[in-house]
Amino acid sequence: MSPENIAQNELCECVNMTYSSEPGRLRTRAGIGEALATFPARVTGLCWYKDQLLATTIDGKLYHVWLNGETEAPLIGDLTCANWRPYFCEYGGNLFIASHGVLQKYDGTTLTTISGAPNADVVYARAGRLFCSYHGNDAIRGSAVGDPLSWTVPVSPTDADPVEVQIGYKAVGSIVAVVPGLTDVIVFKEHGIFRLIGEYPDWSIKEVSRDEAIANHHCTVAVSGYVYYLDNRKGLRLLQGTQGYEEITPAEALPKVNRWIRARMDHDFGGLWHLPARNIFVVNPNDSSGKEIMPCFYEFGQGEMPALIWKFPDVVHAIVEPDRDHLYIAVGNGVYDMSGVSAYDPSGEDGALELVESSFTTKLFTGFNAYLVKRMTIRAGAFVPDIMTDEQLRVYINDVLYHGISFFSDESDYVYANMDAVYGNDNGLYVEFKDLADFAKHNLLRQNTVQVRFENKGTPFELTRFALEVVPVGVTA
Amino acid sequence: MPSKTINDASVVIRQRVNDKDKINYTDEEIVADVATACRYLSQVLIARRSPEMIVTVDIVDYAAVPEAFHSFVGQWPVWREGPVFRTSTGGHAVTVRYWSTRGQGLSSLTDTIPFDEIYFDAIVTAACMLLLNRDEFDTTKEQGILQTLESLAPGRGAAS
Numbered sequence: 323m324s325p326e327n328i329a330q331n332e333l334c335e336c337v338n339m340t341y342s343s344e345p346g347r348l349r350t351r352a353g354i355g356e357a358l359a360t361f362p363a364r365v366t367g368l369c370w371y372k373d374q375l376l377a378t379t380i381d382g383k384l385y386h387v388w389l390n391g392e393t394e395a396p397l398i399g400d401l402t403c404a405n406w407r408p409y410f411c412e413y414g415g416n417l418f419i420a421s422h423g424v425l426q427k428y429d430g431t432t433l434t435t436i437s438g439a440p441n442a443d444v445v446y447a448r449a450g451r452l453f454c455s456y457h458g459n460d461a462i463r464g465s466a467v468g469d470p471l472s473w474t475v476p477v478s479p480t481d482a483d484p485v486e487v488q489i490g491y492k493a494v495g496s497i498v499a500v501v502p503g504l505t506d507v508i509v510f511k512e513h514g515i516f517r518l519i520g521e522y523p524d525w526s527i528k529e530v531s532r533d534e535a536i537a538n539h540h541c542t543v544a545v546s547g548y549v550y551y552l553d554n555r556k557g558l559r560l561l562q563g564t565q566g567y568e569e570i571t572p573a574e575a576l577p578k579v580n581r582w583i584r585a586r587m588d589h590d591f592g593g594l595w596h597l598p599a600r601n602i603f604v605v606n607p608n609d610s611s612g613k614e615i616m617p618c619f620y621e622f623g624q625g626e627m628p629a630l631i632w633k634f635p636d637v638v639h640a641i642v643e644p645d646r647d648h649l650y651i652a653v654g655n656g657v658y659d660m661s662g663v664s665a666y667d668p669s670g671e672d673g674a675l676e677l678v679e680s681s682f683t684t685k686l687f688t689g690f691n692a693y694l695v696k697r698m699t700i701r702a703g704a705f706v707p708d709i710m711t712d713e714q715l716r717v718y719i720n721d722v723l724y725h726g727i728s729f730f731s732d733e734s735d736y737v738y739a740n741m742d743a744v745y746g747n748d749n750g751l752y753v754e755f756k757d758l759a760d761f762a763k764h765n766l767l768r769q770n771t772v773q774v775r776f777e778n779k780g781t782p783f784e785l786t787r788f789a790l791e792v793v794p795v796g797v798t799a
Numbered sequence: 800m801p802s803k804t805i806n807d808a809s810v811v812i813r814q815r816v817n818d819k820d821k822i823n824y825t826d827e828e829i830v831a832d833v834a835t836a837c838r839y840l841s842q843v844l845i846a847r848r849s850p851e852m853i854v855t856v857d858i859v860d861y862a863a864v865p866e867a868f869h870s871f872v873g874q875w876p877v878w879r880e881g882p883v884f885r886t887s888t889g890g891h892a893v894t895v896r897y898w899s900t901r902g903q904g905l906s907s908l909t910d911t912i913p914f915d916e917i918y919f920d921a922i923v924t925a926a927c928m929l930l931l932n933r934d935e936f937d938t939t940k941e942q943g944i945l946q947t948l949e950s951l952a953p954g955r956g957a958a959s
Contacts, residue, residue: 694934694935722822723822724820724822764817765817765820765823766816766817766818766934767818767823768823768934795934
C-alpha cells in the first residue's frame with residue numbers, strides 16, 4: 323500500500339518493533355545476543371523436545387544445543403538426507419524426523435532410522451497413527467495404529483494395520499505439504515489443494531482448488547482452525563470456511579502487505595512458523611539472501627492483522643517456541659536465544675554486539691494544503707533502562723529531525739573540568755534513568771506533507787503514547 | 800551606536816516564533832526579514848522627522864545621488880534630476896543635508912544592525928510579524944506592539 327492510502331492508525335513501515343504484553347503497545351523487539359552455538363553449515367531446522375533444543379544443519383546433521391552457556395553443540399547423528407529442511411513430529415514420547423529420506427526416530431539420546439519406513443518430507447500424527455508424505459508421489463502413508471515402526475500394508479489388512487491413501491492420483495503434480503486442520507487434513511499438491519476428510523476407514527477426499535501452488539513443504543500452518551500458506555506467486559493465502567455447509571476456499575490474506583511478501587517469495591526458502599504462545603505466526607518469504615521476516619499478530623483479527631518486519635544480521639532459517647517465556651531462532655549458521663535476555667544483535671563488524679536498530683513510519687499526510695506542525699509529545703519507557711548510550715530515539719518529520727529523546731541523562735558536573743574517570747570508574751555520578759517519561763517538543767515546522775518516522779539505535783523502548791499537533795495551512799486549490 | 804548583529808536578533812526571533820531548533824526558518828529568510836524591518840524602520844523614522852536620520856554631504860553639480868538618499872532636509876539651491884544632484888554653483892561644493900534610509904546591503908548574520916539598540920525590539924517585532932505571517936498566524940498582537948514602539952520613537956508624532 324502506498325503510504326498516503328493507509329489509515330491514521332496504520333504504519334507504512336515498521337522494522338524491528340513488536341507488540342508488548344501490554345496490548346497494542348509498540349516496543350523494540352528482543353535482541354538475539356551471542357549465539358548459543360554456531361555450526362560449520364547453515365541451520366535448517368529447530369525443534370524443542372523433552373527440554374532439549376535440537377538443531378539440524380544443511381549438511382544433514384542433528385545437534386543438541388546447550389542452554390547453559392556451553393557453546394560446543396554435541397552431534398547426535400546424521401539425518402537420512404542432507405540439503406533439506408526437516409520436519410518434526412512428537413508421537414508416543416518419541417520425536418520423528420522427516421528429512422526427505424527414510425523416516426527417523428529420536429528418543430532423547432539416540433537417533434535411529436526406522437527400517438521399512440517410507441521416505442518422508444512431512445510427518446504428522448493423527449487418530450493414533452503417524453502419517454507421512456513424500457514429494458514424488460501422490461500418497462499419504464500411515465503407520466499401524468500405535469506402532470510408528472510398522473509401515474508395510476499386509477495383503478489382507480485390518481483397520482489397525484498400516485494404511486496408504488492416494489490424494490488426487492496423477493493430478494496437479496505430487497504432494498508438497500500436508501497440514502492437519504480442525505476436522506480435515508489439508509493436502510497441498512504442486513498446483514492444487516485437497517481435503518482428506520474423516521478418519522480411516524471412512525475417508526473421503528475433496529478437491530478444494532486447482533489454482534494454488536504452495537512454495538514448499540514448510541509453507542503452511544494451521545492457526546486456530548484456519549490454514550495459512552505461502553503460494554509461489556500469490557504470497558500469503560488463507561483457507562477459510564465459506565457460507566456453504568462444510569466448504570472451504572482459498573483467499574487472499576493480509577492484502578495490505580502481501581505485495582511485500584510476493585516481491586520476496588522464494589520457492590526453496592520460504593517458510594511459515596506458528597508461535598501459539600505469542601499469538602503470532604511468522605512469514606519468511608525470503609530467498610537465501612533475505613534477512614527479513616514478517617511476524618503477523620493474529621490475535622488482532624484473522625484477515626486484517628498487524629504485520630511487522632523483523633530484520634536480522636543474517637538469513638533466518640527456523641524459529642521454535644518452547645513456551646511463552648522462551649524463543650529460539652536460527653540465523654545464518656547459528657542458533658540464538660530471542661527470549662528477551664539480550665537487547666543486542668550480533669550486527670556489528672565480525673558479529674560484534676550492537677543494540678537492536680528499529681524504525682517505523684506513519685501514514686503520509688498529504689492534500690491541497692500545507693501543514694504546520696506545532697508540537698509533539700511522546701510517552702515512552704526504556705525497556706532496559708540501565709543502558710547508557712549516546713544514541714537517541716530520533717523522531718523525524720519527513721527528513722527533518724524534530725525530536726531527539728534520551729532515556730538517561732548524565733546530571734553530574736565535571737569537577738574542575740576534569741573529564742577523566744576517577745579510579746577507572748566510568749559510571750557517571752547522579753545518572754538519572756527515565757523508566758517511563760513524557761518527552762515534549764515545541765517547535766514550529768511548516769511542510770507540504772507530513773510523515774513521522776521514528777528511528778532508534780539506542781535504548782530499547784516501549785511507546786505508550788504519541789501525539790502531534792498539526793494544522794492545515796495555505797490552501798492552494 | 801549600532802552594536803547588535805543580525806545574529807543577536809535571530810536568536811531572539813527564533814525564540815519568539817518558536818523555532819529554536821532552526822528547522823522551520825532558514826538563516827537567509829531571517830536575515831532578509833531583519834533587513835526589511837530595518838528599511839521599514841528607517842522610513843518610519845524619516846516620516847517622524849527623527850534627526851538621527853539626517854546625513855550631511857558635500858556635493859557639486861552632477862554628483863551622483865547616494866543610494867540611501869530619501870529626500871532633502873529643508874530647501875537648498877540644489878535639486879535632483881534622476882541619478883544626479885544639480886546645483887547652480889557648478890564645481891563649487893555645497894553642503895547638503897538629506898534624509899538617509901538604512902538597511903541596504905544587509906546579507907549576513909554577522910552584519911551589524913544599522914540602528915541603536917533602542918530600536919532592536921521594533922526590528923525584532925517587525926521581523927517576527929513577517930515570519931509568522933508567512934505561516935498564516937494571526938499577527939494582530941505583533942502589529943499592536945510595533946505601532947506602540949513606533950509612536951514612542953523620537954521625532955514628531957503623527958498628531959503633532
